Amino acid sequence: MRNSTSFIAVTSVNLALFALFMLHGRYSRGNEAALLKPCADLVKRLRLTDLCLFTEARYTRNPAMADSHAPFQDHPVALEHFPSGSLVTPPRFRPEAP
Amino acid sequence: MNRTIERHRHIIDFALSSLLRRKGKNLSLLAVYVLIVFMIGSVMFFIQALKREAALILQGAPDMVVQRLVAGRQDLIPVGYGDKIGAIRGVSGVRPRLWGYYYDPAVGANYTLMAADGDRQAPGTAVIGSGVAATRRLAQGDFLTLRDYSGEPVLLEVAGIMPYASDLVAADLIVMAESDLRALFNLPGGSATDLAVAVRNPRELATIAAKIARQFPDTRPILKSEILRTYDSIFDWRGGMVVVLLAVAVLSFVIFAWDKATGLSAEERKEIGILKSIGWETGDVLLLKFWEGTVISLSAFLAGVILAYGHLFFFSAPLFEHALKGWAVIYPRFRLTPAIDAYQLAVLFVLTVVPYTVATIIPSWQAATVDPDAAMRS
Secondary structure (H helix, E strand, C coil): HHHHHHHHHHHHHHHHHHHHHHHHHHHHHHHHHHHHHHHHHHHHHHHHCCCCCCCCHHHHHCCCCCCHHHHHHHCCCCCCCCCHHHHHCCCCCCCCCC | CCCHHHHHEEEEEEEEHHHHHHHHHHHHHHHHEEEEEEEEHHHHHHHHHHHHHHHHHHHHHHCCEEEECCCCCEECCCCHHHHHHCCCCCCCEEEEEEEEEECCCCCCEEEEEEECCCCCCCCCCEECCCHHHHHCCCCCCCCEECCCCCCCCCEEEEECCCHHHHHHHHHHHEECCCHHHHHHCCCCEEEEEEEEEEEECCCHHHHHHHHHHHCCEEEEEHHHHHHHHHHHCCEEEECHHHHHHHHHHHHHHHHHHHHHHHHHHHHHHHHHHHHHCCCCCCHHHHHHHHHHHHHHHHHHHHHHHHHHHHHHHCCCCCCHHHHHHCCCCCCCCCHHHHHHHECCCCCCHHHHHHHHHHHHHHHHHHHHHHHHHHHHCC
């Protein structure tokens, strides 16, 4: 078999997989509302404000509710020491935010 | 038409046999390239999917949350504030939220404790998130032991466990009766953690927030739009670990492309010289190098994107789990819904394929324009 034929075959398989994944993505988005319903219902019923992504510190559990200076409130020279603190930036749009 | 296609196919044949002659070097190059596309793609798709999921889930969040600040810290807010806020024109309802955090030293986990509305939860019982149930190995009907403010044990019967499908908002949640929560933390009656305010017309939110801040200078209103924007800013590509991940991936790519751009090997120069001496035009040599670059970059791009997709949306991003989990004991189990669009794919393509192709073409053009005799002797 010619090298170009093998390349075209491998690329076609990759493109077909790629197209299949895109279709999968589109199909999944169709079911998204049903999949997220338990979460959305709970948010509405309990009036929740945040995702439960980082449970290690109070200011990372509810970043929308946390103070912008929360990591430094434990004592004046307290440095951020939770790993997820490097992911969670303080909300920049609050009036008291720097 | 057929003649053009056949010409390109012959050049691809030649390009592939040329690449296969340096199999070890080119396969390792392909592996590094796939890894870089996989890394950058995973970060981009993950951020986009999580932002989208947060926006959809938090659509039902309160229109506004009013907190009280005392000496620069958030403090309990008198429920009486709610009555006065409720009288502001445009406010359709104010509901106090009573909640707090509980550190469980037995397992080292943080829980979020929340009071259910009215008498929805019978005193002495609790509904717990699946993360709490898994950490404490509890089933429905078991007793959850917590310690109150004075260190006395408090027993709560597990009335139910929230489904896994709600993990993304409730993995660490314990919902109990208001009286139990007040007794646990010794919270005074007539106070709440914050107030959830509902507004008739969302366009009036900013005006109402300003009125609240004027009427109660010790409060801080947080709008729903700010809650939603929080997740945009958390996973902002300019901040935190995301920028570190992207910087590492892009830097590795720059080093890798730089290595290619700094020149061809003596063997490759010799090959170009021979090709030119047997009659290949400069354009043919450039076309050959273009196809060599395209074979590697297109294969790496497609393989990297496919692997990134599988990693995120079929295997729930196991490589990112440790970065997100940190020292937390409770981590939600969730499966993201793909939110990949043409724009993201185009950005990924431009970031990875274009620089590589350019980096291979420029040194080849330099080599292809020199005299074949000089190229063969170099």
